[in-house]
Amino acid sequence: MAQDESSSGAKVQPRAREPIPPDTILIxxxxxxxxxxxxxxxxQSGAKTLTVKARGRTISTAVDVVEVTRRRFFAGKLAIKExxxxxxxxxxxxxxxxxxxxxxxLEKTG
Numbered sequence: 001m002a003q004d005e006s007s008s009g010a011k012v013q014p015r016a017r018e019p020i021p022p023d024t025i026l027i028x029x030x031x032x033x034x035x036x037x038x039x040x041x042x043x044q045s046g047a048k049t050l051t052v053k054a055r056g057r058t059i060s061t062a063v064d065v066v067e068v069t070r071r072r073f074f075a076g077k078l079a080i081k082e083x084x085x086x087x088x089x090x091x092x093x094x095x096x097x098x099x100x101x102x103x104x105x106l107e108k109t110g
Contacts (some may be wrong), residue, residue, distance in 0.1 A: 001043070012091060014099060015060065018044070021051075023042070023047060023049060023050055023051060024050070024051045024052075024053060025038055025039060025042070025050065025051070025052050026053050026064075027053065027054035027055070027058045027061050027062040027065060028058060029050060029058070030066050032061060032065055032068060033068070034081045035052075035061070035062075035065040036065050036068045036069045036072070036073070039052070039065060039066075039069045039073075039106070040069060040073045040074075043074070043078070043108050047088040047108070048107060048108050049081070049107050049108075050105070050106045051103055051104070051105050051106070052065060052066055052103070052104045052106065053101070053102070053103050053104075054063065054101070054102050055088065055099050055102070056099050056100060056103040059100060059101075062102055062104060063102075063104075066080065066104050066106065069106075074108070076110070077109055077110035078106055078107070078108055078109065079106070079107050079108075079109050080104060080105070080106060080107075081105040081107040082089065082103075082104075082105040083102065083103070083104050083105075084105075085098070085100065085101065085102050086101045086102075086105075087099065087100055087101065088101055
């Protein structure tokens with residue numbers, strides 16, 4: 001049976017993802033410095049704002065990335081503009097679970 005077919009033989013359509021905006025960094029399983037470097041390069045390219053997004057276990061990594069970037073690379077020239085927290089419900093009706101999310105909006109001030 002093909003990978004995209006269920007046991008009844010009907011094809012399952014994968015959910016279409018929204019495109020990631022160019023001023024957004026999604027935090028995953030890479031090391032903290034990989035994301036901190038990406039944030040630094042984004043601001044050095046001339047951008048004034050950036051959003052760091054994470055969910056679940058990677059929320060602590062997102063906070064670490066923002067703090068490392070603010071303290072090491074931009075010492076006082078990077079401000080946290082807004083922090084949004086929320087919850088996403090993942091899965092089907094009987095198999096659903098809540099996953100925490102965070103969005104940290106950064107702004108270059110100097």
